[in-house]
Amino acid sequence: MLTAKNLATSISGLALVSWGLAHAQLATAATAATAATAEVDAAYPKAYALYVDLHEHPELSGYETRTAAKLAAELRAVGYTVTEHVGGTGVVAVLKNGPGKTVMLRTELDALPVEEQTGLTFASKVHAKDSAGRDVPVGHMCGHDLHISALVATAGIMAHTRDSWHGTLILIGQPAEETISGASGMVHDGLFTRFPRPDVALALHVSNELPAGKVGVTSGIYDSNADSLRITIYGKGGHGSAPHLTVDPIVTAARTILALQTIASREVMPGDFAVVTVGYINAGTKNNIIPDRAELGLTVRTYKPEVRKQVLEAITRITNGEAQASGAPKTPTIDRYEAADAVYNDPALTQHLHAVLDNALDKDNVVAQGPITASEDFSVYVGQGIPGFYLSLGGADPQKYELARAAGTHLPSNHSPLFAPDVDPAMHTAIAAEVAMLRDQLKAGGG
Numbered sequence: 001m002l003t004a005k006n007l008a009t010s011i012s013g014l015a016l017v018s019w020g021l022a023h024a025q026l027a028t029a030a031t032a033a034t035a036a037t038a039e040v041d042a043a044y045p046k047a048y049a050l051y052v053d054l055h056e057h058p059e060l061s062g063y064e065t066r067t068a069a070k071l072a073a074e075l076r077a078v079g080y081t082v083t084e085h086v087g088g089t090g091v092v093a094v095l096k097n098g099p100g101k102t103v104m105l106r107t108e109l110d111a112l113p114v115e116e117q118t119g120l121t122f123a124s125k126v127h128a129k130d131s132a133g134r135d136v137p138v139g140h141m142c143g144h145d146l147h148i149s150a151l152v153a154t155a156g157i158m159a160h161t162r163d164s165w166h167g168t169l170i171l172i173g174q175p176a177e178e179t180i181s182g183a184s185g186m187v188h189d190g191l192f193t194r195f196p197r198p199d200v201a202l203a204l205h206v207s208n209e210l211p212a213g214k215v216g217v218t219s220g221i222y223d224s225n226a227d228s229l230r231i232t233i234y235g236k237g238g239h240g241s242a243p244h245l246t247v248d249p250i251v252t253a254a255r256t257i258l259a260l261q262t263i264a265s266r267e268v269m270p271g272d273f274a275v276v277t278v279g280y281i282n283a284g285t286k287n288n289i290i291p292d293r294a295e296l297g298l299t300v301r302t303y304k305p306e307v308r309k310q311v312l313e314a315i316t317r318i319t320n321g322e323a324q325a326s327g328a329p330k331t332p333t334i335d336r337y338e339a340a341d342a343v344y345n346d347p348a349l350t351q352h353l354h355a356v357l358d359n360a361l362d363k364d365n366v367v368a369q370g371p372i373t374a375s376e377d378f379s380v381y382v383g384q385g386i387p388g389f390y391l392s393l394g395g396a397d398p399q400k401y402e403l404a405r406a407a408g409t410h411l412p413s414n415h416s417p418l419f420a421p422d423v424d425p426a427m428h429t430a431i432a433a434e435v436a437m438l439r440d441q442l443k444a445g446g447g
C-alpha cells in the first residue's frame with residue numbers, strides 16, 4: 001500500500017537513483033572531456049610555435065610556397081601521404097585508416113597585402129611584390145595562420161589516435177582564398193578525382209565576432225554571394241571650359257553611383273539582404289579636361305540566388321539607362337571578373353555537429369548564429385555536391401570583447417591592420433572542435 005510516508009520514501013529513493021545515474025554520466029563526460037583537453041594541451045605548444053613562425057612569414061595569395069612546404073612537411077612527419085602543388089601551391093594530405101567515410105578538413109594558406117600594426121613581438125615586417133609587380137606589405141590579418149596551425153595539431157592528434165576512428169581523412173591547404181580563386185584551382189587540378197572524394201567537407205574561420213573559447217554555428221546560408229564588377233562608362237572628351245561639346249562621363253558616373261544605391265533601398269524586398277558598394281571610381285587626369293571614360297569598381301553581396309539575379313540585372317539596367325540618358329556614344333561595358341557563391345551549411349549535418357560541439361566544448365560555448373556578410377570560396381567544394389559545414393571560431397580576447405560590447409564599439413575586424421586573435425584560447429578551441437567533429441564523422445557508421 002502506498003501511504004504518504006511510503007510515497008515520500010519512494011520519491012527520495014528515485015531521486016537518489018537518478019542523481020546517481022546523472023553523476024555517473026557526468027563523471028564519464030568529465031573523463032572524456034579531460035582526456036580531450038589533455039591531448040589538445042599536449043599539441044598546443046608546437047602549434048603555437050608554428051603559428052608564430054607563419055605569422056612572421058606571411059605570403060600573398062598564389063605565392064604561398066614557404067607556407068605550403070611547411071604544412072606539407074608537418075603532415076608528412078605524422079604519417080600522411082602528401083601531394084604538393086595541387087592547383088598552384090595547394091597541399092593535399094591523405095590518411096587512410098580502414099573502411100569508412102571520407103572526410104575533408106580545409107585550411108587556407110594565404111595572407112593579405114596589409115601592413116600589420118598590432119604591435120605584437122612577432123608582427124610581420126614582410127614586403128613582397130604583388131601580381132601587378134607592386135611592392136606591398138604582407139600580413140596574416142585574416143587569421144589563416146591560426147587555421148593552418150590548428151589543422152596541423154589536429155592532424156597529429158588524429159594520426160596518433162587511429163583506434164578512435166576509421167575511414168579516410170583528407171586535410172587540404174588551399175591557396176588564394178582571399179582572391180576567391182584557390183578552391184576552384186584545386187578542384188580543376190583534380191582534388192576530387194585524383195584523391196578520394198569526400199563525403200563531408202569541414203572548415204572554420206576565426207573572427208572577433210565571438211570571444212575566444214566560443215564557436216558559432218549557422219545552419220543553411222552561412223555567408224554571402226559576392227560579385228565583383230568593373231563598369232566602364234563612355235563619354236566624349238574635351239575641354240573643361242566647353243562642356244557643351246562633350247558628354248561628361250564623370251557626371252554620368254556620379255548619377256549612376258547614386259542611382260545604384262536605390263537597388264537595395266527601393267527594389268529589393270525589405271528584409272532581403274543586398275549590398276551594392278562602389279569601392280573605387282577612376283576618371284580623368286587634369287581639372288580642365290573632360291575625360292572620355294570613367295571606371296567604377298563594385299562589390300555586390302546577397303544571400304538568396306534570386307536576389308543576386310535581381311540586383312545584377314538592376315545594375316545593368318541602371319548603368320545602361322544613365323548612359324543613355326546622358327547621350328553617351330557607347331553602351332557601358334560591365335565586366336563581372338570575380339564571383340563566389342554563398343557557403344551553404346547542410347542543415348542536417350549542422351544540427352548533428354551542433355550537438356557534437358555542445359558535447360565537446362560545453363553547451364555555453366556553442367552559439368547559434370545568423371549568416372555573415374563576408375564571402376568565401378569554400379562554397380566551391382559544396383558546389384561540387386559535397387555536404388559542407390563551416391564553423392565560426394571566436395577569436396576575441398574575452399575581456400576586451402565584453403568591454404567593447406558594453407561601450408557599443410567593435411574590436412578590429414578581419415583584414416584590419418590591428419586584427420590579432422587571442423591565440424591561446426582560440427587555438428585550443430579550434431583543435432578541440434576539429435578533433436571532435438572528425439572523430440564523430442569518422443566513427444563506426446558515423447552520423
Ligand SMILES: [Zn+2]
Nearest residue numbers: 142143144205
Ligand atoms: Zn579569411
Ligand SMILES: [Zn+2]
Nearest residue numbers: 142178414415
Ligand atoms: Zn580574409
